[in-house]
Amino acid sequence: MARRLRPVGPDFIETAPVRLVFARDVTASPDAVFRALAEDVPGWTEWFSAVTRARPTEDGGGREIRLRGGIRFQETVLAATAPEVYAYRVDVTNAPGPRALVEEWRLTPAGTGTRVQWTFATDGPAPFRLALKLARAGLGRTFRDAVAALDRRLTSTKV
Secondary structure (H helix, E strand, C coil): CCEECCCCCCCHHHHCCEEEEEEEEECCCHHHHHHHHHHCHHHHHHHCCCEEEEEEEHHHCEEEEEECCCCEEEEEEEEEECCCEEEEEEEEECCCCCCEEEEEEEEEEECCEEEEEEEEEEECCHHHHHHHHHCHHHHHHHHHHHHHHHHHHHHHCCC
């Protein structure tokens, strides 16, 4: 059953009760990574193995995401500042637990490539918060694998 989450803004990234932050350097440029994140939403299924469907909604102001296992999200894009930051809030989900959820992808130059930092900021009841803290290692591995696949995808298309 779909539930509406609490509408929070970009500042929730800094104030959320649970903040999981992961980072990885890639060889692709910040511009290329930003385009893949913000402008090629359907392309997420090609590099983020947990994502089975991704499509922009509301003329790019929102997203519909489906994950393996049947989890669905309707999201609002909170920030799309090329090539530094892409952030979105989950508005509606069938996932049990979260009361509020924002994800931010922050991109900074790193040598000739990009440092990709993903922040998963959320709130929910105590058992949900504890479960996420315990799942940290798995989420980190999922992030690292996804960003590595994205980098391979972006750098293999160079001419």
